[in-house]
Amino acid sequence: MKRSRIYLIIFVIIFALFSFEQTSYGSDYKELDYKLYIIVVNRLTLPDIEKMPNIKGLIDEGNIGLMNTRGVNGYKGAESFATINASAKTYANNESSQLYNLKGKYKTIYENRVGTVDEEYAIGNIQLGKLYNQNEKNNYSPHIGAIGDSIHSKGLKTAAFGNSDTDEEAIRTGALIAMDSKGLIDLGNVDDVLLEDINYPYGIKTDYEKILLELSAIEEKASLLVIDTGDLDRLNSYSDYLSIDIFQQKRDLILNDIDNFVGNLLPILDKENSMVMIISPNAGEDRIADSRLSPIIMWGKEIKKGTITSSTTNREGIISNLDIGPTIAQFLQAPIDGMTGNPIESIKKEDSFKYIKTVNNRVNTTSKVRSKTLLIYGIIIVITMLLTLVLLIFNIDVGNKIGIVFNRFFLLLYTIPMIFIFSSLLSIDNLLKYFVSLFVFIIIFWFIFRKYNNSKCIYYISIGYFVIFLLDLITKGSFTRYSIISHDPIIGARYFGMGNEMAGIFIAIATLIAGLLLDVYENKYASIALLLLSIIMIGHPKLGANVGGTMAILSATIYFMLLIMGKKLNIKNLILFIFITGIAITILGYIDTVINPNPTHLGKTISLIEEKGIGVTQNIIGRKLLMNIKLIGASVWTKVIFIDIVIQVVLSYVYKNRILYIMEKGLGKGILSGIIGSLIGLLLNDSGIILSALSMNLITLFLLFIVIGHGETYINGSGKIEKNKVR
Known part of the structure; x- marks a missing residue:
């Protein structure tokens, strides 16, 4: 009994001390x-x-x-x-x-x-x-x-x-x-x-x-x-x-x-x-x-x-x-x-002043070259795809030197976003350094691909992308901070996490690797685990913090799971998809408001909805739609999406048996899921055009490289090479 009283007295004293401290803090402030x-x-x-x-x-x-x-x-x-x-x-x-x-x-x-x-x-x-x-x-x-x-x-x-x-x-x-x-x-x-x-x-x-x-x-x-x-x-x-x-x-x-x-x-x-x-x-x-x-x-x-x-x-x-x-x-x-x-x-x-001058120079250099470099990359993609379309329509033999050059060029274009990242790791603070670094990296990779250009090469590049993005998110952007596929703090649309360019690349890479894992290990759980990790990487407030990208990769994941279970995308599954997406976004928003003393846009949007009602979402949706409408008419990436879709359709016709063979495998499920994710990303993001275009194009380049250049061989579930000579 005495001990209980002692504990009670100690508790009252501690409570009084804390109460006094809080009161005096307010008076101290005045x-x-x-x-x-x-x-x-x-x-x-x-x-x-x-x-x-x-x-x-x-x-x-x-x-x-x-x-x-x-x-x-x-x-x-x-x-x-x-x-x-x-x-x-x-x-x-x-x-x-x-x-x-x-x-x-x-x-x-x-x-x-x-x-x-x-x-x-x-x-x-x-x-x-x-x-x-x-x-x-x-x-x-x-x-x-x-x-x-x-x-x-x-x-x-x-x-x-x-x-x-x-x-x-x-x-x-x-x-x-x-x-x-x-x-x-x-x-x-x-x-x-x-x-x-x-x-x-x-x-x-x-x-x-x-x-x-x-x-x-x-x-x-x-x-x-x-x-x-x-x-x-x-x-x-x-x-x-x-x-x-x-x-x-x-x-x-x-x-x-x-x-x-x-x-x-x-x-x-x-x-x-x-x-x-x-x-x-x-x-x-x-x-x-x-x-x-x-x-x-x-x-x-x-x-x-x-x-x-x-x-x-x-x-x-x-x-x-x-x-x-x-x-x-x-x-x-x-x-x-x-x-x-x-x-x-x-x-x-x-020496913070010197440091800020360096940051300013690097940010300004990246900002200057960002839109023009991406525009040139988009134009090169369009030209390459048009030439490829000619190659497919006129049934040009891909076994000759032209086919070899095209295939190597597919691989290089697939690697260009990675080159943008590697270039940003250098201390580049002027235009000359930027263009020299790009040229050097492109030449290096071109010569590497002269020697190593089999199907495994593109698999390793895909895995490399995934690892780089994972490390980048963990280290708060240390790999991509000054890359043209990352955020531009001068524009100020986003400063951290995954922007739409990176999200588009990542959605393609994650779904392709998920398909490859299913082929190599014949274990659907490994593929699903990787896609779930990808959802966390894009959606977590402390990592990617990209809501539209999260819904895109979540859509791809759900579709991948439906495919491996042999289910079709009907009204029932579509309603289930919408429900799961809503639950996932709500959970991420809740995590944001709980773990972040200063929540990201998702957490603040949820708080704003609580404060002002669901009507505020109309403003958000309207803003995103207006941005997409604006970009659709003016962006080269609209043309990239269109020509990628045309290439995929023509490729499926010209190389019907090879495409059917791939679609029956895990890789095909990854490709189809990636396409779904790309299209959902187009609808649910402001500037979703570039997200969808980059994602769709990487999938198209991957398909072209595998089907045209390496359609004779494909890694089966046991890891052995089997022949598929039927065109």
Whole structure:
């Protein structure tokens, strides 16, 4: 009894201690009064920072990274500013971003258009209605002013200073970052902050001394303070009137002013309770090359020396503009609910500035060559398939030199995506290195295939693909990070896991290997296990995180299982397939929300459905359909899919007995399953065209290589070679 009382007393003491700690933490927070300063230096680039010693000093004590600046339509203008302060990508332009000091006529205009201002607010967006109208049909369904609402919900205040006005136009996009959903900001000045100076664009410049004085007067009241330096933006719009030399002179003058402002601001800050972010919400200056990802610099409380990342990108040194909002909210201990992005994390890294320049060069090089290289690859595929079609239709003897060259070329085309991966493992930071590396790898593989070009060669290449993708997912993209078949952080559609290009290749490879395993070992469970592993690889939130790709490989797996059980694809099995797919996606979404403190798109979509209802799925489906419709008409990959289907039909007619023989084997079941997966991937993915085309083409190349070049031999279930001389 005494022992029980002792345990009870200990429990009460521990509970009281924890309760006290939680209470005191809240009071400590109020006493510490954290401040977050966002200095907007729009159009800033990495070369600019070399000329700014105070900002370089911030990097030496803090961190630096790169930010994707994409809004809904592009990388410039008001969209990125509005997107930073929203739960998702947001439409905006200068007309819908008219923030003014709420005095006199502007207060009257605001109250007439939006509503009565119940409390004392310093700044308001008089075109807020237009901003909401622009986003009425926005498929991303953004919460406009999410940062301001989050901060206000904690009883904290926001402030904004500065503008990017010209002599003809009011440009107040910087203040978008601080406003709430009513377009209101508590404190600041966005009107009277400019000086006349003939040496600057439009004869005006930002009055940094006045901003510093006004900051000092209100900083005790505000928790989020946004300062728009403005001058680089003015220079950008004025640059058409300037020669390159005069442009650079004025740019250096402006950079020096901004750097001095930062140097004068830091001494008045309490580093232990403050954070400073220097951001460029738009992509860099048009006249400065390779500046499509903008620099972001962070300094202050709990900021480690090095670089940054986030759960949005899972890429060292790169974040999304959607990550700014959650980072602000987390630092000020305000709600993050509903925001698409994730808080920025620090990573220790020596000489982070040099590292970020390397990352920037490699990302820009890959981005430049990505679409053109894939286009050329697609065109070569189309030409090769057309020539092959001629070969098949006119019954040209494949036993001669022409047939041998064609067969070797099939094998090389099958290997090209792997060459793209191998090339990306090298430190390639310019176009010359890229094209030289591709040429060297292609020559190496061509000579290898001159010696080794039997059917086993393509099997080993297929296994090599699978192993590379598995290792790549386990090591968070270390193999494919800078490959043209991986993600482009400049586009920002995806930053980690399996993109549609990789998913398309993987679906073909996984189904082909499953078929080969069934032939070699006569064990259906090994094949099914491999396909189940493939589902996990594509679908798991910590691995591939590709929902459309998951449904495609799941479809292929179910169809493969139906084939080996001798079942047909009827209405009953189709309903079963839809049910299993729904259950699988739900399980993956649940895993995502449980194991991920910052869920991926799948987890957040499920949370959004719980919050706003099933109607949000219409926006998602609509967005994906629009993307596919757009690509169908313009993409070479549409032609690739069409000609692959034609080749497969003609091949089945010309080499009927060989095709029938293969289809009776495990490999045939893998091929048919891969085709099903490719078609499902086309329907269920935005940019599903390229997923389907790459998958379908690898299957077609595999078939051509086996049937035309090696139709005389085929590995049977016992591993021996048996003759199949019937055409």
